[in-house]
Amino acid sequence: MRLDEYTKLDATGLAQCIRKGEISATEAAELGLRAIERVNPDLNAVVEVFQDRVEKPTASDGLLAGVPILNKDLSFSDAGRLQEMGSRLAEGYRPSFDSTSVKRLKSAGLNIIGRTTTPEFGNSGLTENLLTGVTRNPWDTARTPGGSSG
Numbered sequence: 001m002r003l004d005e006y007t008k009l010d011a012t013g014l015a016q017c018i019r020k021g022e023i024s025a026t027e028a029a030e031l032g033l034r035a036i037e038r039v040n041p042d043l044n045a046v047v048e049v050f051q052d053r054v055e056k057p058t059a060s061d062g063l064l065a066g067v068p069i070l071n072k073d074l075s076f077s078d079a080g081r082l083q084e085m086g087s088r089l090a091e092g093y094r095p096s097f098d099s100t101s102v103k104r105l106k107s108a109g110l111n112i113i114g115r116t117t118t119p120e121f122g123n124s125g126l127t128e129n130l131l132t133g134v135t136r137n138p139w140d141t142a143r144t145p146g147g148s149s150g
Contacts, residue, residue, distance in 0.1 A: 001017070001022070001023045001027065001031065003031055003034055003035060003038075006028070006031040006032075006035070007035060011064055011067045011069075011110075012064070014028055014066075014067050015063065015064045015065060015066065015067050015109070018065060018066040018067070019065070024066070025057040025065070025066025025067075025111060026054075026055065026056070026057055028057075028066055028067065028068055028111075029053065029054040029055075029057050029066075029068045029111055029113050030054060031068075032054070032068035032113055033049060033054050033113065036049060036114070039138065042136060042141055043135060043136045043137075043138055043141070044117065044132070044133055044134060044135050044136060045116055045117055045135050045136075045138075045145075045150060046070060046114050046115070046116055046117070047073055047082075047084070047114070047115050047116060047117050047132050048082060048114050048115050049113060049114040050081065050112065050113050050114055053068075053111055053112065053113050054068075054113050057111040058106060058111050058112070060106060060107065060108070060109035060110075061109065062106075062107055062108040062109025062110070063108055063109060064108045064109045064110050065109030066109060066111060067109065067110050067111065068110075068111045068112075068113045069105065069110045069111070069112055069113070070112070070113065070114045070115060070116045071102065071105075071112045071114070071115045071116070072115070072116055072118060073085060073086065073115040073116055073117065073118050074086075074118050074121070074122050075099065075101075075122075076099050076101050076102050077095035077097055077098060077099040077102060078095070078098060078099075078102050078112055078115075079095060079096055079097050079098050080094055080095075080096070081094065081095075081115070082094055082115070083095055083115075084131060085118060085120065085121050085122070086117065086118040086119055086120040086121065086122075086127075086129035086131055086132060087120045087121055087129065087131060088130055088131050091131060116150065117129075117132045117133075117135045117150055118147075118150065119147045119150075122147070124147045125146060125147040126144050126146070126147055127144065127145055127146065127147055127150025128144075135150040
């Protein structure tokens with residue numbers, strides 16, 4: 001599958017392609033990574049990519065099995081992964097548990113391949129902070145994507 005084909009699919013369409021064997025979960029994650037690499041230098045929207053989950057997607061039998069997504073870096077704890085909430089105060093924090101939301105995402109089969117920027121603790125209408133910088137709007141990089149999570 002080409003990147004332009006991938007970007008035209010929503011999660012259910014991509015899940016259907018994975019179930020039919022038209023694309024593997026690893027290929028879907030790699031395409032997700034390529035999309036991030038293409039736009040993130042201009043947008044600064046993705047704080048971190050989980051390379052291990054790109055190379056070896058999390059296994060699940062859920063409805064959306066193998067579909068890559070990004071996790072909002074606020075209250076969605078992913079056990080062992082950084083959760084810094086856009087704050088230098090939380091820099092380096094790694095929760096030891098999955099939040100209920102993350103458990104549900106994973107049980108649906110979604111493969112969390114990284115985390116996105118947020119305003120510090122989600123407390124601003126602008127997605128910018130001292131830890132990760134300013135996030136830009138994909139339709140007009142002179143503008144903000146807004147808050148609480150850009």
